Amino acid sequence: QVQLQESGPGLVKPSETLSLICTVSGGTISSFYWTWVRQPPGKGLEWVGYIYYSGSTNYNPSLKSRVTISVDTSKNQFSLRLSSVTAADTAVYYCARGGYDDGEYYYYHMDVWGKGTTVSVSS
C-alpha cells in the first residue's frame, strides 16, 4: 500500500524559501505524476504543481515564478521549493499521487494523499 509523507520546517520567515519533501513508501515512483496541493487556513484546495517521474513539470500559473518541484527517484522522494514567501503562503501542504502514464495505460486522478504538513510564514 503506497503511502506519502511530507516533511520540512513548519515555520518560514517572509521572503525566504519554503522547502518540503514528500517520501513515497510502499511503491514505485516510476511512471507516476507527483503533485503538491496546498490549503490555506479555512479555505479550499489549490494545486501548486506536479512532476512526472522522468522530471517534466508544470506549475500553477499563479505560482509559476516562485515554484520548483524536483524528484529523486533513487530516494523515492520529490520536493517542493517556494521562494519569496509571504503570509499568503501559510497553508497545509499536501503531496499527492496525481496519476499514471506508462505510454499505454494512463489515468489522471489524485488517488493517494499524504497527511499534510502545516507551514506558517511569519517573522
Added chain:
Amino acid sequence: IVLTQTPLSSLVTLGQPASISCRSSQTLVHRDGNTYLSWLQQRPGQPPRLLIYKSSNRFSGVPDRFSGSGAGTDFTLKISRVEPEDVGVYYCMHSTQFPHSYTFGQGTKLEI
C-alpha cells in the same frame, strides 16, 4: 477552466439524499474521449480522499451510496443516504492531459 460548485453549503438529514453540482466553464471532454472529472471528500482535520474518478467511477473502498454522473460541462455527486461520517467538504477536480494540470472547485460543505 473554472469549476463552480453549488451549493457551497448543504444541511442534510441523516438517511436522506444529498446532491452537489459542479459546472465547468468549458467542456471537460478530452480528445481521447475521456472526462477527467473527480470528486474528493475532505473530512474535518483529514486530507482529501478520492471518491469518484472519470466522472462516474467509484474509487476502491468507496461506499456505493456515493455516485457520480454528468458529461460535458455539468456534473453531479450524489449520496443516496447520508451517514454521519459523510460530514465534510466535497471538491470536484479536473485534470487536463496536455499540458498536464489540475483545477479544483471551491468546495461544498456538507453538514448534518
